[in-house]
Amino acid sequence: MKTAVVLFTRDLRVRDNPALAATCANAERVVPLFVFDPKLQELSANRAKFLHEALADLRDTLRDKGADLVVRRGDPVAETIKVAREVHAEGIALAADVSNYARRRQRDLERECEKHRIALRSFPGVTVVDPGAVQPGGSSDHYKVFTPYHRSWAASKWRDEVATPRRITLPDGLAVGRMPAQPKGESPDAATGGETAGRRRFSTWLDHIGQYDDLHDDMAADRTSRLSPYLRFGCVSPLAVANAARDKGGAGAEAFVRQLAWRDFYYQVTNAFPAISTRAYRKSGDHDWRSDDDALQHWQNGLTGVPVVDAGMRQLRAEGWMHNRARLLTAALLTKHLGVDWRPGVQWFFRWLLDGDVANNSGNWQWTAGTGNDTRPYRRFNPIRQAERYDPDGVYVRRYVPELASVEGKAVHQPWRLPDDVRRGLDYPAPLESHRDEAVWLRP
Incomplete structure (x- = not known):
């Protein structure tokens, strides 16, 4: 093959990149391409910034190998085909993915490639083990419970890591395109993107x-x-x-x-189940959720009056990331204690999280809400007991909730129990009305 295009999507690296490695091994000239889809850029300022940083780093690495990152903006399918035709590419490669967006992109690309007689091939690389590579016996097409999946996953034969291309040659005369201005992001302490x-x-x-x-x-x-x-x-x-x-x-x-x-x-x-972000995986668990915009806003702003939850929500805003235990507790408070629908929670996390993706963000939210892949869907997390166990000295809470910085030890987890004169001086809200009853916190 003389010329081929590698469409980068969620594989922004040169090391162990099967699509890039296979293309470089089989084509004389390779076009590393990324297409900015304006619709995706609007979903999260944090991820847009991280993406921009990752692409800038990828471009530097490709330049070190004699090539460049070709950048276009618009519909990914139309722009990819346009570039492929411009360089007379015989093939296009990309990493396989599972979201509705990714599936639609690949289906549309397949149709256009067939029309223009261009070979299209998808490669692994987004996961350790390909989705669908291990399947349970019987009629089910996927594992619904983690433990048996993990056994099969651990016992399966993993693919070999692929070699990093030593040198990549671009076709002559192709305009590489300019990177757009870097977005600002919303979280001041967010990590920097890139390989x-x-x-x-x-x-x-x-x-x-x-x-x-x-x-x-x-x-x-x-x-x-x-x-x-x-x-x-x-x-x-x-x-x-x-x-x-x-x-x-x-x-x-x-x-x-x-x-x-x-x-x-x-x-x-x-x-x-590609509708995992919007439809309950377990329909029986998707009960009549309570509509409470005020409670939702207090939760989003880290002002629920439950310190460990507020700390998690403020870490999310500051860093575009949240400790996993805090993710469980914040999601559980919204769904299990306040009774608010899990879908607004999914969307709020999508806005802020650098790692927000369809599969894991939505899957974990549904697990916590009791609508997803959980063998104990009616479990409840007591936020106070959890905080005392996983933040026993209150260090995590005081790190992100400065109003409570003067409260010593584990007392920081229940500031409503402090003496009245101390509590009034904290400028910290009481727990939301819907779970002010102390008995709620003592349920197993």
């Missing part, structure tokens, strides 16, 4: 993976990898991350790799 930043973060954190099993739920210690945004945009290869963790061995590595399996689990669920 370089992602690999650096993982390399540094890998030395501490032995502590992961003991400390990943310690909210104050902040010992999770924080790799989720880099995995979401494909700045790092999930397979390479899993292999490196496995090579380390030990309980910490095993616990971390299990989290990567959870990520893959929701991708295979979404592959079978």
